[in-house]
Amino acid sequence: MIVLSVSGETEQTLDQAQFYQQNGGQVIAITNQGNSTLAHMADLVIPYYMPERMLDDINLTTQIPVVYILECLAYQVQSVKAAANQDATPKA
16 A cells, blocks of 8 residues: 655554554555655655645645655556566467
8 A cells, every 4th residue: 555645644644554454454644754654654754855845724835756656666667567477479
């Protein structure tokens, strides 16, 4: 499970991550807070450290680094799959 959280402290997010782990899943946390509760419970943490921007109770922290990280992960998965497919192709 890939969990996205700016603070790493949202109760619902932590509950979902904990439930997933208790049922045998692994958690990858992409968070702005590398020392958060979510970061400590995750199997792998990818922090991105951007300045938090708040407007009243609304968190306006940029999500551009998250999109970039997700794109990089997707590219890596595609590369691994392509390499595995080439290895599985019968050689003449």
